[in-house]
Structures are given as structure tokens and as C-alpha cells.
Amino acid sequence: MKVIQIINSLNTGGAEKLLLDTIPLYRKEGIEMDVLVFWNNNHQFINALKALNCCRVIVLKESDNYKDIYNPLNILKLRKFLKNYDIAHVHLFPAQYYTVIANLLIGGKCKLIFTEHNTTNRRIQKSYFKVIETFVYARYKKIVCISEEIHNIYKQYIPKHLRKFNVINNGVNLNAILNAKPFQNKMDINSNIKNTNSIILQVSAFRAQKDQKTLIRALGLLPKKFILLLVGEGETRKECELLVSELLLADRVFFLGQRMDIPQLLRTADIVVLSSKYEGMSLSSIEGMASGKPFIASDVPGLSDIVRGAGVLFEEGNSQELAQNISRLIEDSSLYKEIVRSCQERAELFNIDRMISNHITLYKEVYET
Structure with a gap:
């Protein structure tokens, strides 16, 4: 065969x-x-x-x-x-x-x-x-x-x-994520990142479907210690770069392009997000839940069923709600640990x-x- x-x-x-x-x-x-x-x-x-x-x-x-x-x-x-x-x-x-x-x-x-x-x-x-x-x-x-x-x-x-x-x-190859070692210093990702920064990570192609703009707007509502890593390439990247410039976030948003060290980035991030308008069954969502970090996703087809009861869902396009969820997780260590545990249990199914x-x-x- x-x-x-x-x-x-x-x-x-x-x-x-x-x-x-x-x-x-x-x-x-x-x-x-x-x-x-x-x-x-x-x-x-x-x-x-x-x-x-x-x-x-x-x-x-x-x-x-x-x-x-x-x-x-x-x-x-x-x-x-x-x-x-x-x-x-x-x-x-x-x-x-x-x-x-x-x-x-x-x-x-x-x-x-x-x-x-x-x-x-x-x-x-x-x-x-x-x-x-x-x-x-x-x-x-x-x-x-x-x-x-x-x-x-x-x-x-x-x-x-x-x-x-x-x-x-x-x-998803869960072992590849679980066995990955985080960057020893966050500045190893980019020299402008400090170890005191809280890293938000989204791994997705730059297409209208993925709606990175909502996540960028959410970052603008968060304290300056939060920075955003966007991994991927695609036709909407330039639009997102323009939005970052308009919101004066150029020193807090890092476009990393296509990367082969996704497991290491996932293990280094503090929170993983996927802000899509719809999905099929997102591998990025499963990798995010397996990462040992809280996973937040938009409440849309292809994400709701996978994430509900494990990670955190927010209304599609609602940057304010997304920002509130990120703040709540960072401020509440007990909630942070509980979401990590439930996410990893859910990821095991895939x-x-x-x-x-x-x-x-x-x-x-x-x-x-």
C-alpha cells in the first residue's frame, strides 16, 4: 500500500x-x-x-x-x-x-x-x-x-x-511539548524582553480567521509588564504591524515569523492565547493546553468544544474581556494552577x-x- x-x-x-x-x-x-x-x-x-x-x-x-x-x-x-x-x-x-x-x-x-x-x-x-x-x-x-x-x-x-x-x-505529539525545556532567559527570545515581563503567546498563521488584532488590542489594555509574541506568517501580518504602530505598542509586540522551536516557546510563555474567529480542530489549541501554561481561546466553532471546561473562553473579538481574563490568571495563582491542570488533562485526549x-x-x- x-x-x-x-x-x-x-x-x-x-x-x-x-x-x-x-x-x-x-x-x-x-x-x-x-x-x-x-x-x-x-x-x-x-x-x-x-x-x-x-x-x-x-x-x-x-x-x-x-x-x-x-x-x-x-x-x-x-x-x-x-x-x-x-x-x-x-x-x-x-x-x-x-x-x-x-x-x-x-x-x-x-x-x-x-x-x-x-x-x-x-x-x-x-x-x-x-x-x-x-x-x-x-x-x-x-x-x-x-x-x-x-x-x-x-x-x-x-x-x-x-x-x-x-x-x-x-x-499532537504531547511528549515533544512536555519534554521541551523553556528558554533559561526570556531575553534569549529577543534582547528587548526582560525576565520580569509576562509573556503572552499566540501561534497561528496571519489570516483574517486568526484575528490577532483582538489580542493586540487586549495587550494595549494591560500593564506594560505584559508583552506579546506572535508566531507565524501570512497575508494579514502587515495589517497587524500597522495596528501595533498605531497603538504605540511596538516595544511590547514581537513578530517572530515562522519558528521551529514552538514547544520551547510554549514552555517559556506565561499565558497562551488563540483569538480565532473559527477553527476546525486547532492543533495550536491542543499544544497550548499541553504546555503547562493557562490557555485562553475565543468562544467560537472549533475551539469552544475543545476548550470549554478546561481552559478559558472569551467572546469573539472582545479585547476587553480577553484582557480581563489574562489579568485574572496572572493575579490569581490558585486559578492559574487549576487552569493549567485541567488544560493538560484535556490535551491528553488528543x-x-x-x-x-x-x-x-x-x-x-x-x-x-
Whole structure:
């Protein structure tokens, strides 16, 4: 059984990071697995995967233009590789559509699985996409929903394909976080950070969905001892940098870009936050809860179910409530410790080994049909 993972790129993102973390583990379990990306611009995740030398990494286009992801020529390039594999496990749009077309061009020789990572997207919100979406989903043998919430949404959206749906929660390598050692000095992250500073950390791509602006505004309501670390890259970073400048927070907000030392940063932070407008089942939220630090998230689809009863939830976009929650945790050491304990217990439910086992069972089922 030969499996290929297909995704737009291995730039910053939860689905992208998941492939970096899991492909070596699938290989360890005896699954012959490679990865194909439509586009690469010297991304750290793909460089890290290549350095592991555990699989073939196929890149359809090396360039500095992310729009190459959408180039229809990717379909023709993809079909040349697709025919060499028994199963293609696909992630995100447009890979979702292009893989279906490429497979049709080779007579449907490859069996397709698609993972639905988000509770919403632009297509599901537009009725005229329904016919196209129904056609596309019909070409997949199985559709993996990474949470029950996503499953409930899509079984209403495309009820015709209910039998294809499987719920497999994303997983996190909890040991990598628990065993990570914090920076000995906070100034090792940036020379302008003091050991007396309280560090707030958010790890997420810069997209409108992630809403870093709410967190930046919350920082402006907090005492000067609080500083904010923002890890990631993306199209809204410049907007966030402008907001930081407008609010005179340039000496308190640090844009760290894409990092490979996330576990160490998590262990060094005082509070971990995710201020998204929606999620699928956020790996960052699970990593945040596993970190040994309190985790705060917006009360939105894809985060509410995971965090409620463990971490702290705040109203989406409400920077004042977010700031109040941060202050309360820092000032109340008993509450701080209780939230840490409950977060770590919740994170245990999302161990990466469970996810790997469930996926391998699914691959075998699809392969044998």
C-alpha cells in the first residue's frame, strides 16, 4: 500500500504542521508514504521534512508567489505522480478539487481520502457551489472530519454522502511539548524582553480567521509588564504591524515569523492565547493546553468544544474581556494552577498516537475495498 499526502504547501498552518509531525510516524508503522505540495518558497516545514530523509517530497512549483497554488497546470503535473500511488490523502482547497480532476484524467486509478479541517469556508456559504461540491465529495472514498462539530456541519451540507464520513480527531505529539525545556532567559527570545515581563503567546498563521488584532488590542489594555509574541506568517501580518504602530505598542509586540522551536516557546510563555474567529480542530489549541501554561481561546466553532471546561473562553473579538481574563490568571495563582491542570488533562485526549492508529485503520479499509 503506497500513500501520498497532497496539500497546497507546507507553509505555516495546522494541517501543514500536522504532516511534518506525522509522516515520520506513519513510516515507522510501516506505511509507505510520501508528500506532494503544489508550491514551495523555501518553507521551514518542508525543509525540516526533507532533512528527516524519511519520505519523498514532491514540489510542483518552486516560486515566491503563493498564487501558484491555484495554477490549473497543477492538475496536469499532479496526474503524473498520482498514478504511482494506491491512496491519496488530500488536505485543503484547491488541492481538494485539483486532485479529483487529476484522478479522473487517469481513470480514477487512485483511491482518494479528504480531510475536512475547518467548520466553514467560502464555498459552503455560497449556494451556487453546492452542485460542484457534491460532485467533488462524491469522488472521495472517505471524508475525515477532525471533530464532531465539523461532522455535524457536513452531514447537513452534503447528506447524500453520510456513509463516507469518519471522525478522527487531530493529534499532537504531547511528549515533544512536555519534554521541551523553556528558554533559561526570556531575553534569549529577543534582547528587548526582560525576565520580569509576562509573556503572552499566540501561534497561528496571519489570516483574517486568526484575528490577532483582538489580542493586540487586549495587550494595549494591560500593564506594560505584559508583552506579546506572535508566531507565524501570512497575508494579514502587515495589517497587524500597522495596528501595533498605531497603538504605540511596538516595544511590547514581537513578530517572530515562522519558528521551529514552538514547544520551547510554549514552555517559556506565561499565558497562551488563540483569538480565532473559527477553527476546525486547532492543533495550536491542543499544544497550548499541553504546555503547562493557562490557555485562553475565543468562544467560537472549533475551539469552544475543545476548550470549554478546561481552559478559558472569551467572546469573539472582545479585547476587553480577553484582557480581563489574562489579568485574572496572572493575579490569581490558585486559578492559574487549576487552569493549567485541567488544560493538560484535556490535551491528553488528543495524543498523536491515537490519530495515527485511526488513520492507518482507515487506509487499510479503503485499500481493501
